[in-house]
Amino acid sequence: xxxxxxxxxxxxxxxxxxxxxxxxxxxxxxxxxxxxxxxxxxxxxxxxxxxxxxxxxxxxxxxxxxxxxxxxxxxxxxxxxxxxxxxxxxxxxxxxxxxxxxxxxxxxxxxxxxxxxxxxxxxxxxxxxxxxxxxxxxxxxxxxxxxxxxxxxxxxxxxxxxxxxxxxxxxxxxxxxxxxxxxxxxxxxxxxxxxxxxxxxxxxxxxxxxxxxxxxxxxxxxxxxxxxxxxxxxxxxxxxxxxxxxxxxxx
Amino acid sequence: xxxxxxxxxxxxxxxxxxxxxxxxxxxxxxxxxxxxxxxxxxxxxxxxxxxxxxxxxxxxxxxxxxxxxxxxxxxxxxxxxxxxxxxxxxxxxxxxxxxxxxxxxxxxxxxxxxxxxxxxxxxxxxxxxxxxxxxxxxxxxxxxxxxxxxxxxxxxxxxxxxxxxxxxxxxxxxxxxxxxxxxxxxxxxxxxxxxxxxxxxxxxxxxxxxxxxxxxxxxxxxxxxxxxxxxxxxxxxxxxxxxxxxxxxxxx
Numbered sequence: 018x019x020x021x022x023x024x025x026x027x028x029x030x031x032x033x034x035x036x037x038x039x040x041x042x043x044x045x046x047x048x049x050x051x052x053x054x055x056x057x058x059x060x061x062x063x064x065x066x067x068x069x070x071x072x073x074x075x076x077x078x079x080x081x082x083x084x085x086x087x088x089x090x091x092x093x094x095x096x097x098x099x100x101x102x103x104x105x106x107x108x109x110x111x112x113x114x115x116x117x118x119x120x121x122x123x124x125x126x127x128x129x130x131x132x133x134x135x136x137x138x139x140x141x142x143x144x145x146x147x148x149x150x151x152x153x154x155x156x157x158x159x160x161x162x163x164x165x166x167x168x169x170x171x172x173x174x175x176x177x178x179x180x181x182x183x184x185x186x187x188x189x190x191x192x193x194x195x196x197x198x199x200x201x202x203x204x205x206x207x208x209x210x211x212x213x214x215x216x217x218x219x220x221x222x223x224x225x226x227x228x229x230x231x232x233x234x235x236x237x238x239x240x241x242x243x244x245x246x247x248x249x250x251x252x253x254x255x256x257x258x259x260x261x262x263x264x265x266x267x268x
Numbered sequence: 269x270x271x272x273x274x275x276x277x278x279x280x281x282x283x284x285x286x287x288x289x290x291x292x293x294x295x296x297x298x299x300x301x302x303x304x305x306x307x308x309x310x311x312x313x314x315x316x317x318x319x320x321x322x323x324x325x326x327x328x329x330x331x332x333x334x335x336x337x338x339x340x341x342x343x344x345x346x347x348x349x350x351x352x353x354x355x356x357x358x359x360x361x362x363x364x365x366x367x368x369x370x371x372x373x374x375x376x377x378x379x380x381x382x383x384x385x386x387x388x389x390x391x392x393x394x395x396x397x398x399x400x401x402x403x404x405x406x407x408x409x410x411x412x413x414x415x416x417x418x419x420x421x422x423x424x425x426x427x428x429x430x431x432x433x434x435x436x437x438x439x440x441x442x443x444x445x446x447x448x449x450x451x452x453x454x455x456x457x458x459x460x461x462x463x464x465x466x467x468x469x470x471x472x473x474x475x476x477x478x479x480x481x482x483x484x485x486x487x488x489x490x491x492x493x494x495x496x497x498x499x500x501x502x503x504x505x506x507x508x509x510x511x512x513x514x515x516x517x518x519x520x
Contacts (some may be wrong), residue, residue: 066426068422068425068426082428083428087426089419089422089423091419093417093419093420093422094423095420095423095424095438095441096518096519097445097518098437098518106424106427106429106437107427107428110424110428110429110433111428138517138518138520139518140518140519154427158427158428
């Protein structure tokens with residue numbers, strides 16, 4: 018569904034933050050990118066969205082721009098629009114009438130457990146509720162590929178587990194393809210079919226790929242008790258530690 | 269909550285009444301020289317006389333229309349110039365140094381020049397109120413647009429929005445918030461411009477009356493006029509506050 022080939026990304030002319038990265042995302046799979054801070058994970062997502070121009074390499078996809086959705090780390094909801102209007106925004110930009118877009122937005126808010134809160138402004142919502150509105154905003158466009166950049170990093174542990182579980186259920190029922198960027202190795206393994214590990218930046222590379230053979234549908238908590246989980250986590254942790262200490266040696 | 273607020277208001281009113289009563293008593297006891305500090309009742313009498321005889325109306329109309337015309341013109345020009353300068357780098361290069369200069373000097377120094385250019389009638393007062401407001405609003409809009417939240421821009425773009433959508437969904441609402449935030453300051457500036465302009469040279473207006481009161485050592489008239497100006501500005505503040513609450517509901 019999406020192929021990244023030999024991609025390099027740079028903030029300035031001299032040092033690429035990410036170099037020669039290649040990865041493939043199959044339709045219907047859940048793929049995670051993990052790696053140290055500054056390894057260019059977020060930049061890779063921004064490049065796929067067309068928000069950042071690669072300095073080398075290609076991004077190939079049969080998807081139209083509208084079929085790719087992105088959830089950023091911060092909610093970035095329009096403060097002057099109600100929750101329902103925020104969710105309806107993407108639909109209206111796609112040409113739907115205001116009334117129909119808002120009606121559909123209310124359905125998505127209900128699906129994400131925010132029924133009846135459509136009239137609230139973002140300021141009057143909790144962090145977890147805003148995150149759900151942002152998620153509804155993206156999902157309402159029915160993206161075939163969903164990109165997520167540490168979407169739940171700012172949430173407390175319990176809220177995070179609940180939002181993640183709801184998201185996983187929706188992704189599995191809609192057969193959505195997902196590319197998730199995260200710092201959290203356990204989260205990556207519990208959610209993903211494939212995990213890519215990035216080395217530390219600058220000049221970060223994709224250093225390994227792990228396949229996660231835990232069957233679906235999954236539950237984010239019980240997935241961690243699957244026999245394949247612990248050995249994979251250990252291998253991932255070992256490899257990541259080597260990347261980080263490699264950074265220390267280089268410095 | 270509501271009750272507590274009412275009580276604060278009551279206490280403040282009570283303090284004002286006590287203050288005025290003490291002032292009046294001190295005046296009657298001969299502790300204050302009426303030439304410098306007239307009694308509140310004398311000020312009230314002047315106000316009553318001004319409105320009773322109707323002499324105040326042409327002056328009120330003159331000051332009010334100069335301030336409002338300057339405010340509206342200043343808003344219009346400040347907004348348009350701010351937007352254009354923020355979007356077109358060439359215009360910013362030309363306009364920004366002028367604006368920085370105008371912002372750095374106390375702009376009321378231009379009042380005598382405006383009298384020469386626009387005469388002693390309404391024109392010179394409108395010009396002064398205008399220049400005070402326009403520079404303020406220009407910087408509000410210019411810096412505001414350049415500091416608009418990038419995350420909101422990217423959010424709208426990734427949801428499929430183009431230039432028109434960005435303007436409607438991000439830039440215009442931000443603009444309204446910044447301008448309303450400065451509206452009260454702008455109202456104050458507009459009245460400053462109008463009244464100072466009337467000090468310098470005029471045949472009508474509250475500023476003209478003030479300078480007349482000064483030349484005749486009429487402290488009661490001065491205090492009455494100051495009170496009038498304060499009342500007017502407060503009235504417009506209240507209207508601006510209503511507009512703010514209506515348009516910025518989302519701030520909660």
